[in-house]
Every structure is written in C-alpha cells, then in structure tokens.
Amino acid sequence: MSAGETIWVDNPPFPANAKQAVNDAQLRRNIRNATSTIRQRRATMVEELPDWQQLRTAGAAIKDEVLAHLDRYLEQFEQAATQRGAHVHWARDADEANCIVSSLVAATGEREVIKVKSMATQEIGLVEALAKRGINAYETDLAELIVQLGHDRPSHIVVPAIHKNRREIREIFLREMGDAPADLSDDPHALAEAARRHLRRKFLQAKVAISGANFAIAETGSLLVAESEGNGRMCLTLPDTLISVVGIEKLLPTFRDLEVFLQLLPRSSTGERMNPYNSVWTGVTPGDGPQQVHIVLLDNGRTNVLRDQIGRQALRCIRCAACLNVCPVYERTGGHAYGATYPGPIGAVLTPQLVGVEHAATLPFASSLCGYCYEVCPVKIDIPTVLVKLRHDVVKAKQPSAEGALFAAAGAVMRGRRRWTRALRLAPLMRLFRHGGPPPISRWTAVRDLPEPPRQSFRDWWVSRSVTKRGDQQ
Amino acid sequence: MRVALFTTCLVDALFPDAGQATVQVLEHLGQPVEFPLEQTCCGQMHANSGYFEVALVRRYVEVFSSYDAVVVPSGSCAASIHHQHPMIARAAGEHWLAKRAEAIATKTFELSQFLVDVMGTDDVGAYFPHRVTYHPTCHSIRMLGVRDRPLRLLRKVRGIDLVELPRWDQCCGFGGTFSIKNPDVSAAMLADKMEAVIMTGAEVLCAGDRSCLMHIGGGLDRIRAGIRTLHLAEILASTEPGYGTNQLPTDTAETTR
Numbered sequence: 001m002s003a004g005e006t007i008w009v010d011n012p013p014f015p016a017n018a019k020q021a022v023n024d025a026q027l028r029r030n031i032r033n034a035t036s037t038i039r040q041r042r043a044t045m046v047e048e049l050p051d052w053q054q055l056r057t058a059g060a061a062i063k064d065e066v067l068a069h070l071d072r073y074l075e076q077f078e079q080a081a082t083q084r085g086a087h088v089h090w091a092r093d094a095d096e097a098n099c100i101v102s103s104l105v106a107a108t109g110e111r112e113v114i115k116v117k118s119m120a121t122q123e124i125g126l127v128e129a130l131a132k133r134g135i136n137a138y139e140t141d142l143a144e145l146i147v148q149l150g151h152d153r154p155s156h157i158v159v160p161a162i163h164k165n166r167r168e169i170r171e172i173f174l175r176e177m178g179d180a181p182a183d184l185s186d187d188p189h190a191l192a193e194a195a196r197r198h199l200r201r202k203f204l205q206a207k208v209a210i211s212g213a214n215f216a217i218a219e220t221g222s223l224l225v226a227e228s229e230g231n232g233r234m235c236l237t238l239p240d241t242l243i244s245v246v247g248i249e250k251l252l253p254t255f256r257d258l259e260v261f262l263q264l265l266p267r268s269s270t271g272e273r274m275n276p277y278n279s280v281w282t283g284v285t286p287g288d289g290p291q292q293v294h295i296v297l298l299d300n301g302r303t304n305v306l307r308d309q310i311g312r313q314a315l316r317c318i319r320c321a322a323c324l325n326v327c328p329v330y331e332r333t334g335g336h337a338y339g340a341t342y343p344g345p346i347g348a349v350l351t352p353q354l355v356g357v358e359h360a361a362t363l364p365f366a367s368s369l370c371g372y373c374y375e376v377c378p379v380k381i382d383i384p385t386v387l388v389k390l391r392h393d394v395v396k397a398k399q400p401s402a403e404g405a406l407f408a409a410a411g412a413v414m415r416g417r418r419r420w421t422r423a424l425r426l427a428p429l430m431r432l433f434r435h436g437g438p439p440p441i442s443r444w445t446a447v448r449d450l451p452e453p454p455r456q457s458f459r460d461w462w463v464s465r466s467v468t469k470r471g472d473q474q
Numbered sequence: 475m476r477v478a479l480f481t482t483c484l485v486d487a488l489f490p491d492a493g494q495a496t497v498q499v500l501e502h503l504g505q506p507v508e509f510p511l512e513q514t515c516c517g518q519m520h521a522n523s524g525y526f527e528v529a530l531v532r533r534y535v536e537v538f539s540s541y542d543a544v545v546v547p548s549g550s551c552a553a554s555i556h557h558q559h560p561m562i563a564r565a566a567g568e569h570w571l572a573k574r575a576e577a578i579a580t581k582t583f584e585l586s587q588f589l590v591d592v593m594g595t596d597d598v599g600a601y602f603p604h605r606v607t608y609h610p611t612c613h614s615i616r617m618l619g620v621r622d623r624p625l626r627l628l629r630k631v632r633g634i635d636l637v638e639l640p641r642w643d644q645c646c647g648f649g650g651t652f653s654i655k656n657p658d659v660s661a662a663m664l665a666d667k668m669e670a671v672i673m674t675g676a677e678v679l680c681a682g683d684r685s686c687l688m689h690i691g692g693g694l695d696r697i698r699a700g701i702r703t704l705h706l707a708e709i710l711a712s713t714e715p716g717y718g719t720n721q722l723p724t725d726t727a728e729t730t731r
C-alpha cells in the first residue's frame with residue numbers, strides 16, 4: 001500500500017526545513033504579504049455575520065454526524081449517485097485510486113486530461129501516476145498552473161502558489177508556457193490573461209476532466225466544487241468524461257446542509273461572501289455536460305484517523321486554509337517546510353494521522369500551540385489538543401532517548417516535595433549559562449538571555465515569612 | 475473562603491516576585507491565601523512535549539481538592555489544568571481522576587479571573603507611574619478566555635501610562651519546548667514581538683504569564699533594549715509610597731532584571 005504524496009519522501013524533518021525557510025527573505029515577504037491580506041479579508045467577512053459561532057457549531061455537528069455514521073452515508077451516496085447514472089468506485093489507498101483513474105482515462109483512448117484543483121488528487125500524486133502511464137494532466141487553476149509550469153509543489157491549500165510573487169510568476173510563464181506574449185508584464189490581469197489564453201485551447205480540446213469535490217451529498221448523490229476562476233466550471237461541463245476523486249469524509253447528509261457550509265467555506269477560505277462559482281452535478285444529465293461520470297471514493301488512511309477519539313475531528317476539515325493564514329509558524333516557514341501535501345496546522349494534525357506518526361514525527365511539534373487555528377476553524381477542530389495528543393503518540397512510539405530521560409528525571413523530581421525543594425536550590429547555577437551554554441541550553445541562549453536566578457525560591461520565602469509571622473504573634 | 479495559591483513551578487523556582495506579588499494583592503484586598511507546600515508543577519511542560527505525567531495531575535488534585543478556590547498567576551498553567559488534566563487522566567485510563575480533575579478545574583482561576591469574577595473588583599488600589607504595554611498571552615486568551623480582564627485591572631492602576639501593543643494577538647513564539655525544538659521559527663516570532671514592544675516606547679512589558687515573559691524578556695535583554703518585564707501581579711501589587719505595606723516598583727527593580 002502507498003499513501004501517494006501525502007508526505008514527500010525526499011523531505012528532511014520540519015525544524016531543518018524551517019531553518020532554511022526562515023532565512024529566505026523573499027519567501028518570508030511573499031507569505032507575510034499574502035497571509036496578512038487574506039487574514040484581514042476573512043476577519044471582515046466573519047464579523048459581518050452575527051451567527052458565526054452558531055454556524056461553526058452547526059458545521060462541526062453536521063460533520064460529526066457524518067463521521068459517526070460514515071458507513072451508512074457512504075452507501076446512501078453510492079446508491080443515489082448510481083441511480084442518477086454515475087459510476088462509483090472505491091479506493092482503499094493512493095495506488096488503488098491512481099490505478100482506477102488511469103484505467104478509466106486509458107479506456108477513453110485519450111492522452112491528455114484537464115484538471116480542476118483538488119487536494120485529494122495532490123494527496124495521491126495522481127498527476128505523476130498518470131504521467132507514468134503516458135497521460136498528461138494539465139492543471140487549470142491559475143495557481144496550480146503556476147506550480148505545475150514551475151516544476152514546483154503547492155505550498156498552500158487554497159492558494160498553491162502563495163510562495164511566489166508576481167515577478168516570479170511572470171518569469172515562470174515566460175520560461176515555461178510556450179505561448180506567453182513576449183512583452184508579458186507582471187500585472188496580475190496580464191498574467192491571468194496569458195494563462196486564460198494558454199488554457200482556452202486545452203478546455204476546448206479536452207475529452208476528459210478530473211476533479212475533486214468540496215462536498216458530496218449523501219441524500220442526492222450530488223457533488224459540489226467551489227472555485228473562483230471559472231476554470232472548474234469549464235472542466236466540469238465541457239468534456240465527455242468527468243472523473244472525481246473524493247475523500248470519504250467529504251460527505252454531507254442532505255442538500256440542505258450546504259446552507260451552513262456555503263456560508264462557512266467562502267468566508268473562511270478567500271474572505272468572500274460567496275464563491276464566484278459553485279458547480280453542482282448529480283450523476284449524468286442526458287444531453288447536457290459529461291455523459292460519463294465517475295466518482296472515486298478515497299480512503300487512503302482516513303478510516304485510521306476515524307479510529308482515534310481525539311484525532312478524528314481532523315476529518316471535519318473542509319480545506320478552507322483559514323488555519324494556515326493565521327498560523328504564526330506557517331507565516332514564517334511557508335508550506336513546503338511541512339514536507340507534505342497538507343501544510344500548516346491542519347497538515348500537522350492530518351498528515352501524521354494519515355501516514356502514521358512514526359513517518360511524520362516532527363510535524364506535531366511544528367506549532368507553538370497558540371490556538372489561533374482553533375479560533376478561526378469553521379468546523380471547530382481543536383487543533384492544539386490534537387497536536388498534543390499526537391505528540392504523546394510520537395513519544396510513545398519513540399525509542400528511549402536523551403530527551404525522554406530528561407523528562408523522566410524532571411518528572412521524578414516534581415513528583416516529590418522534598419526532591420523539588422532541594423532541586424530549587426540549584427537555580428543559582430543557571431547564572432553560569434545566562435548568555436550561553438551547552439546544547440540544548442544553547443538553543444535558548446542563541447537569541448535570548450536566561451533570567452537572573454532569584455536569591456530564594458518562592459517556597460523558601462513563604463516558609464521564612466510564616467516563621468517570622470509566627471514569631472510576631474508570640 | 476479558603477483560597478490556595480498555586481504559584482506554578484516556574485514562578486516558584488525562578489520568579490518568586492510574581493508569587494509574592496500575587497499574595498500581596500490578595501491580602502491587600504483582605505483575602506487570606508495559603509500555599510500548600512506539597513504542590514510542585516501542573517505538568518504542562520511535560521504534556522505539551524508529549525510526556526503525559528498523570529502523577530502530576532493526581533498530585534494537583536490531591537493537594538488542592540480541599541480548597542474553595544485555587545489562584546494561579548499564569549493563564550497557560552490555568553488553561554492546562556482546565557483542559558489537559560482531564561485528558562491526561564483519561565489517556566491513562568483513570569476516569570475517576572479525570573472527573574475529579576474536571577471538578578477542581580472549575581475552582582481554579584487565573585489571577586485576573588479571580589480578582590474580577592470572584593473578588594468582584596477591577597480596582598485593586600495599585601499605583602504604578604510607568605509606561606506599560608500589555609501582551610495577552612495566547613493560552614490566557616484562547617484556551618482560557620480571560621478576555622479583557624487583565625486590561626481592565628491595568629486601566630484602573632493610578633499613574634499608569636498604558637499603551638496598546640501593536641499586533642497584540644500574535645504569539646510571541648515561546649510555546650514551551652517549541653522554543654528549543656524549533657529554535658529558528660521561535661526566534662523569528664520573537665523578533666517580531668520584540669519589535670512591536672519596542673515600538674510602543676514602553677519601559678515595562680506586562681503579561682499574565684512569566685513563561686512568555688521569560689522568552690520575550692530574554693530576547694529584550696539580549697539586545698539590551700532597556701525594557702523590563704513584569705508579571706501582572708507585580709504591577710497590581712505596587713502601591714504609592716507610604717501606602718500599604720510594600721513599594722514594589724523599587725523592590726522589583728532590584729530583584730527582577
């Protein structure tokens with residue numbers, strides 16, 4: 001079994017990646033600018049709704065209902081979609097999903113497909129898998145196109161090219177696009193226009209499109225894609241064959257539930273009241289749109305996540321990226337440092353659960369636990385708590401280590417009053433290392449002084465005070 | 475009302491001034507406070523590093539169960555007691571302990587919560603004629619929800635020149651062992667926080683958590699910024715010369731850095 005591209009095998013641990021990213025001035029500036037803009041937009045849009053907190057609660061409750069009865073809702077969805085002419089496939093992992101999609105494309109005889117932006121297909125590494133079968137998949141979302149043309153990787157869930165500024169994008173277009181105008185400027189409109197012209201031909205020629213879905217409705221068998229550019233709408237309506245890869249947690253019980261999520265998602269993700277394009281389709285509509293409709297329901301580790309009582313809330317995620325945009329760590333490292341398809345706070349809790357903590361052991365620690373992610377999450381995922389729980393899992397799975405011994409020793413001291421009181425008398429020794437010390441102290445003193453130790457611990461003061469007081473009374 | 479002080483291990487060991495100030499504020503308001511010597515640490519540093527020390531949860535529960543209220547001069551440790559203790563007990567399969575931990579959490583108050591909600595005052599009669607900026611620590615606002623209680627208390631301090639910290643909602647980058655495990659990101663976050671603090675022109679940075687202050691203050695000291703850090707309690711315990719029993723502004727100038 002393979003989890004596909006859930007984690008990137010060639011990636012060093014987070015702290016090493018982060019060290020590099022933190023020193024990349026251009027990257028820092030690009031991400032800081034972009035996240036602060038989206039952050040502000042989101043805040044304005046959320047303040048507008050007096051019932052935002054109730055919406056969050058409703059969103060979390062609906063998703064929890066789905067997760068509690070996932071088996072039932074999945075079968076209901078399959079039945080409804082099949083009845084309306086869709087073909088439903090089940091994929092246990094990335095390999096199975098890639099195999100199914102490749103075979104479906106191969107059966108059409110086509111060698112080129114167009115793609116709607118989708119995290120699920122990133123996760124399974126579908127584009128690479130198709131390439132191995134001689135099938136070229138073209139990303140049509142502007143940011144995904146930039147990433148694909150730049151032989152790069154996405155670094156954000158909603159804005160995959162957030163790490164690039166427009167000057168860098170212009171260079172990529174001029175170098176890689178082939179049909180970019182020679183006098184292309186770095187004006188966003190000019191860049192979008194160049195991409196539009198480049199893609200137009202692909203849209204008109206393509207016979208097969210591949211998408212993900214933001215929501216899958218169990219009641220009706222419908223899928224929904226929310227997007228901003230209209231490229232998705234083209235992919236979802238023009239070709240003959242449409243193949244959608246959908247994580248099993250994307251379900252909502254009823255069509256009516258969209259009422260909640262179509263308020264939560266756009267305001268959280270792009271800071272808009274509504275997504276410019278919401279495309280919904282239900283199986284096949286004879287004579288209109290794709291006549292071959294396939295849906296690949298993807299597990300790829302999700303049922304493992306479901307097993308964990310605390311961790312399973314990560315499956316509520318609607319991939320809005322609000323948690324990335326407010327995260328102080330993400331803001332300083334960008335997405336690539338996480339070495340995985342899902343970056344940022346949600347990535348730090350989802351990736352280790354999808355692939356097993358032993359394969360992503362540094363990710364749960366890639367957070368200061370400031371809680372900003374939880375505050376903005378539209379489906380109330382308590383990311384800090386899940387992080388702490390996963391840290392515990394990492395520690396349990398770890399071989400005995402120096403760190404473990406240190407914590408065990410500290411724990412032993414803190415478990416007894418006498419030992420603790422005695423240990424406190426060692427505090428003055430800290431004076432030796434105030435401005436620098438051996439590792440791991442050096443990791444602190446690299447940029448900070450240690451405090452001047454006190455003459456007396458609090459408890460020694462308390463005891464001496466009590467003695468004086470008693471003396472006073474006598 | 476029998477009130478206990480849980481100083482936190484950090485204050486006990488390294489920042490006794492914050493603990494003494496907490497005692498002074500409470501006693502000044504006529505509320506006697508006890509310090510059970512059996513207390514040690516809430517176990518937060520362990521928990522946030524992945525080591526669940528259920529023995530420390532049990533210890534907290536046993537030491538403080540007989541009190542009507544526990545005052546903690548730390549938003550972070552109070553939040554850990556509220557949210558992590560029950561989880562740690564459950565992870566160890568100790569459901570009865572989890573229940574008791576939940577019960578004690580409802581009687582555990584961060585200092586500003588205790589003053590405003592239990593003592594019912596936001597004016598403790600303090601005097602502190604200095605320019606101060608206040609950093610609301612992440613755990614105190616997001617995990618515990620102290621909201622503007624500390625600021626309400628500070629605004630009532632006589633003589634204070636309280637200036638708003640720009641981008642106050644941003645984490646300082648401490649995060650316990652995060653500062654050691656991800657030193658580069660932590661340093662980058664610290665740099666931005668220090669810049670914000672310096673921009674205010676304040677001579678004192680105040681917060682309700684000595685831990686975050688140790689980090690920001692350590693950074694400010696390193697660059698010789700000439701800004702000192704004081705725990706909320708230390709400002710609230712400062713009184714006008716000749717009034718009350720202590721004059722902390724001068725006292726603390728010597729004992730804190």
Ligand code: SF4
Pocket residue numbers: 268316317318319320321322323324346373376377378379380381
């Ligand atoms: S965890 Fe929450 S905030 Fe983050 S992407 Fe998912 S839904 Fe959005």
